[in-house]
Amino acid sequence: MEGDYFVDAHTHFVSFGLHLERPDLSKTKSLKEAISLLKKEVGKRGIIIGEDWDESRWEEKRFPAKEELDREFPDVPVIMRRICGHVAVANTRALELIPPGWKYVREDGVLLEDVVLNLNRIFPPSFDEIKRAILRAQEVALHLNVGEIHDVLIPEYYRAYLELEKEGKLKIKVLGFVLDEFRDFEEPEGKFVKFGGWKIFLDGSIGARTAALEKFSYTDGGKGMLLHEDEELEELFKLARERGKVLMIHAIGDRAIEQVLRVGKGRVCGDRIEHFELARDEQIERAIEEGFILSMQPNFIGNWSHGGGLYEKNLGRDYRINNRIGLIYRKGGKILFGSDMMPFSPPYGIDSVVRAPFPEQRLSYREAYKIYTSSSFFSKNNQPS
Numbered sequence: 001m002e003g004d005y006f007v008d009a010h011t012h013f014v015s016f017g018l019h020l021e022r023p024d025l026s027k028t029k030s031l032k033e034a035i036s037l038l039k040k041e042v043g044k045r046g047i048i049i050g051e052d053w054d055e056s057r058w059e060e061k062r063f064p065a066k067e068e069l070d071r072e073f074p075d076v077p078v079i080m081r082r083i084c085g086h087v088a089v090a091n092t093r094a095l096e097l098i099p100p101g102w103k104y105v106r107e108d109g110v111l112l113e114d115v116v117l118n119l120n121r122i123f124p125p126s127f128d129e130i131k132r133a134i135l136r137a138q139e140v141a142l143h144l145n146v147g148e149i150h151d152v153l154i155p156e157y158y159r160a161y162l163e164l165e166k167e168g169k170l171k172i173k174v175l176g177f178v179l180d181e182f183r184d185f186e187e188p189e190g191k192f193v194k195f196g197g198w199k200i201f202l203d204g205s206i207g208a209r210t211a212a213l214e215k216f217s218y219t220d221g222g223k224g225m226l227l228h229e230d231e232e233l234e235e236l237f238k239l240a241r242e243r244g245k246v247l248m249i250h251a252i253g254d255r256a257i258e259q260v261l262r263v264g265k266g267r268v269c270g271d272r273i274e275h276f277e278l279a280r281d282e283q284i285e286r287a288i289e290e291g292f293i294l295s296m297q298p299n300f301i302g303n304w305s306h307g308g309g310l311y312e313k314n315l316g317r318d319y320r321i322n323n324r325i326g327l328i329y330r331k332g333g334k335i336l337f338g339s340d341m342m343p344f345s346p347p348y349g350i351d352s353v354v355r356a357p358f359p360e361q362r363l364s365y366r367e368a369y370k371i372y373t374s375s376s377f378f379s380k381n382n383q384p385s
């Protein structure tokens with residue numbers, strides 16, 4: 001096994017790096033301490049985004065208030081994002097900068113969901129900040145012995161990778177996928193930076209009960225929903241074949257998986273289904289037969305698949321069929337492993353699948369290691385130095 005490195009096939013590497021570059025509030029013991037930490041950033045950045053506070057660890061035991069942020073930071077936009085990543089509090093200066101149309105911006109400065117999840121798009125980092133973020137994330141990757149990542153990108157992020165390669169600073173291989181809205185994306189490739197193709201989301205997530213279900217249901221009776229018509233996915237398949245690229249298709253629920261299988265039938269050429277969490281028996285057979293690559297996250301098992309965990313809470317008895325990596329592997333399916341940054345740690349993913357609660361999920365250590373270190377996109381002996 002010597003000389004091997006991990007390939008993380010599903011990351012949000014730039015976002016991860018941006019996060020690491022920002023003031024970390026996770027260790028603060030009071031709101032007061034958090035605010036004084038943010039004050040040190042005044043003058044260093046256009047907007048100050050503090051990450052990962054948790055009011056339960058603070059003496060004050062409460063959220064920050066817009067008024068106090070206004071008082072402490074009258075001239076600088078400040079946003080404090082809570083550890084869950086779904087809630088933040090902004091001061092008036094920051095609120096003024098959020099374009100209309102973003103959902104869940106409250107007058108008291110509390111931001112929810114959409115707007116919080118998209119902070120990097122609402123307040124785009126500069127090109128230099130993007131490059132710094134990549135280098136910061138790369139330090140973590142090298143420490144974990146991750147030598148190749150697949151990242152979901154906007155064009156600017158891709159260019160930052162390319163430029164870092166030119167400067168000789170990139171030490172890992174990068175396969176970039178851009179969101180499907182960037183259909184015309186056409187960029188040169190480097191030796192270690194390649195353009196994979198397009199990413200499309202067919203459904204949401206099990207946590208938010210928005211993954212599209214067919215034979216299964218959520219415990220509240222909900223079924224989630226599909227985000228695209230068949231025709232839209234069909235068009236994307238055409239584009240990928242014309243340009244010799246592949247699709248990264250996010251499909252979690254059995255209804256979304258059904259849509260990929262239906263539209264992709266006879267058209268597959270290296271395309272990947274991301275997550276593939278709730279596939280039925282016959283869907284697993286068909287996906288393998290069509291030649292889809294199944295890009296799965298073994299750490300999801302460790303995070304949510306134990307009894308009483310998120311899968312059982314949201315899916316009830318049916319939750320047992322989640323992430324059947326072992327079954328897929330033994331049927332000869334092509335599997336890639338990725339962390340989705342939850343957390344960014346191949347060893348944790350391997351441990352999760354080795355200790356999985358259900359036999360159909362489980363792999364041996366050796367099998368899991370083999371998957372997490374294999375890639376067909378770059379030659380293994382050719383490494384950035």
Ligand SMILES: [Zn+2]
Pocket residue numbers: 010011012340
């Ligand atoms: Zn992801």
